Amino acid sequence: MAEIEVPPYFLCPITLDIMEDPVTISTGITYDRGSIEKWLFSQKNNTCPVTKQSLSDNDLIPNITLRRLIQSWCTLHASNGVERLPTPKAPINKPQLLKLLNNAKSPQMQMVCLQQLRSIASHNQTNRRCMENVGVAEFLAWLIVENTLQAHELSEDNSFECRKTCDEALSILHNLQLSESGLKALINGEFLESLTRIMQCGSYESRTYSIMLLKSILEVADPARVINLRPEFFVELVQILDDQICQKGLKATLKVLITVSQWGRNRFKAVEAGAVPVLIDLLLDSSSDKRACEMILVVLDLLCQCAEGRADLLQHGAGLAIVAKKILRVSPVASERAVRILHSICKFSATAAVLQEMLQIGVVAKLCLVLQVDCGLKTRERSREMLKLHSRAWSNSSCIPKNFVSLYPSN
Secondary structure, three states, X not given: OOOOOOOHHHEOOOOOOEOOOEEEOOOOOEEEHHHHHHHHHHOOOOEOOOOOOEOOOOOOEEOHHHHHHHHHHHHHOHHHOOOOOOOOOOOOOHHHHHHHHHHHOOOOOHHHHHHHHHHHHHHOHHHHHHHHHHOHHHHHHHHHHHHXXXXXXXXXXXXXXXXXXXXXXXXHHHHOOOOHHHHHOOOOHHHHHHHHHHHHHOOHHHHXXXXXXHHHHHHHOOHHHHHOOOXXXXXHHHHHHHHOOOHHHHHHHHHHHXXXXXXXXXXXXXXXXXXXXXXXXXXXXXXXXXXHHHHHHHHHHHHOOOHHHHHHHHHOOOHHHHHHHOOOOOOHHHHHHHHHHHHHXXXXXXXXXHHHHHHHOOHHHHHHHHOOOOOOHHXXXXXXXXXXXXXXXXXXOOOOOHHHHOOOOOO
């Protein structure tokens, strides 16, 4: 195929590959559907990639004439190994979706309709946007609330179908990749409570979908809603961290904790739910990757801004040691956050016993080392401040290796 000259107008301007499903946007330029959908919806651009003009709308009009030309060209060159491109399925339309949603209200038709919705959503972003505009997300959320309540009230044997329906609806809702306005439409107490309940007793897959959906919702939620999250919500977050159901679930949970812990009231709830010792245990687990490690330290930094969080970190036998160990070992972000955590301890919780422990486990030596390397001005300033703040307890100690004594800042 490399020896065959492909007409340039068959190629997508973004990828320079032959277009399988050519569509034209409002500026008159034709692109392959998958490429322009990614540009517009996943990457959230609102301009034409070629002309750079702002788009009046995101409508994608199928270029049927060009598609047929491409298919004819492929057929003509079939003897040279060129495969004919299949005719893509037409995007779903509003009447079809409304009929499907109406049928889905019948318990007997529900699962069949949900499977059809899953198939429609998997085809392309245009279908997913149409589904969002018609109200599929709100319908799925309602279905999840209803079936979660029924499953909670019924016996284990009788609740199986409810859980199955709920799992299917949750999977579709996650895969819709909703816009910000679509996510905001889901923010209500009943739905958030249902997701919390699924986090508690759902399957591993459903718990993962729930936390990933919650991550997206809480990122766009009104602060008043985030501040008033119930303590049970934090208990389930900590349980998911402790269970380590999967890396995606772990990172989504950490992201949720970062989002909600911007407020002091939520920090206390997270600490009360037992977040700090679980986070420390995760840091001790060598399987945590770089990004997960950074996120864990960000959460610990936020939680150590309250007295209860600092107390829990100090109570853990490995708390100080593992935080200090991550300095200069993972990334500049991890080093900065680890130093911030130690700074909070030194400034607000530095008893004689704590200062002695920091000497014995090598925290002070690590802070001296930070002064000599390029790890960010703020990080070095905090390290210097800690060393000066407790110079009486540390500067003349035999616990500091001799090669670090000369690095200790003078008062």
